[in-house]
Amino acid sequence: MTEETSNEATNEPSTRVPRRRWIAILPVVIAVLLGGVFAKRLADVKDGLDPTVLQSVLLNTPVPDLDLPPLPGRDRVADGIKTKHLKGEVSLVNIWGSWCIACLAEHPLLMAIQGQSDVPIHGIAWRDDPQASLKWLGRHGDPYSRIGQDPISEAAIAFGVTGAPETFVVDANGIIRYKHTGPISPDDWSNTIQPLIEQLRQ
Amino acid sequence: MHRYIAASIAALIFMLGVQALAVDPYEVLEDPVLEQRARALSQELRCVVCQNESIDDSNAELARDMRRLVRQRVTQGDSDEDVLSYMVERYGDFVLLRPQFKPQNYVLWFGPFVLLLCGAVVVRQYMRQQKPKTPTPLSEAEQKELAALMAETNSESAGDKPS
Secondary structure: OOHHHHHHHHHHHHOOHHHHHHHHHHHHHHHHHHHHHHHHHHHHHHOOOOOOOOOOOOOOOEOOOOEEOOOOOOOOOOOOEEHHHHOOOOEEEEEEOOOOHHHHHHHHHHHHHHHHOOOOEEEEEEOOOHHHHHHHHHHHOOOOOOEEEEOOOHHHHHOOOOOOOEEEEEOOOOEEEEEEEOOOOHHHHHHHHHHHHHHHHO | OHHHHHHHHHHHHHHHHOOOOOOOHHHOOOOHHHHHHHHHHHHHEEOOOOOOOEOOOOOOHHHHHHHHHHHHHHHOOOOHHHHHHHHHHHHOHHHEOOOOOOHHHHHHHHHHHHHHHHHHHHHHHHHHHHOOOOOOOOOHHHHHHHHHHHHHHHHHHHHHOOO
């Protein structure tokens, strides 16, 4: 073999190499992009994002039509929840039940909010026996302004609720401005919900 | 032996009988046409507390209440679309077990085919590479060398021929 021919043999394929290399790099590029997406998502979860929580599609829409009966035996003059009760001032709507353990965990904070803030908290007693609701409130305290019973999930489905507790911030025009899934923590209250209420009141 | 076969068949028949249904008898509508529609709709709707189970299959209380609502709406004269959109307005597209065919979901619908196409391109590229290339013709110098070698062997074999 002469020098000349061996050169030709290597030169010929080398003209096609760039294209092939591009194809070879493609999987790596895809893997890196996917990895980036996953890493971002994992970082979000680490920063407190709960992937099982669904963003409510009801944000910035009016509260649903409600006509929930009062809790019999509760010694408040005004009770039961109708749509009109959620208009006129900023309020919280809390879905709870005496059967719900996470609601019990959240309860002391609701009591504290009721004590320190003048924002009304309306409670929807979801799928609960009225006697059990009353007993629970008697034992742990009653932070609610109004309570409406929701024995067959009418209000829960209308609010797109998937589990208790869930809390909605409703503005003075009866528009849903925020949804919190799960028990509110003191941080959620002081960092997110309370500032939002102040902002909505202006 | 026959007795065992008969017993097995009997057991199978009984097992068919106890197939569990999430829908309780008292939920069923009297009008069979409406009930049929309600069942079909329930199979389209996701139980939002159990994930990947329709409300028709689920024993969850919220699923039962959603079934009740579907039946109530169907009885009130809502169309199938009305019922589904009522749920979607509250729970989002997530509540539908079958993803809708719309631009936000195109990746879902077309993604697999795009990936298949990419695979086909890669395979084609690979097959091309494997195909033997037509040999490059010999250079003049090589041809001379070859001719010389051929002549050499020819003369050698001629000389070696046994007489």
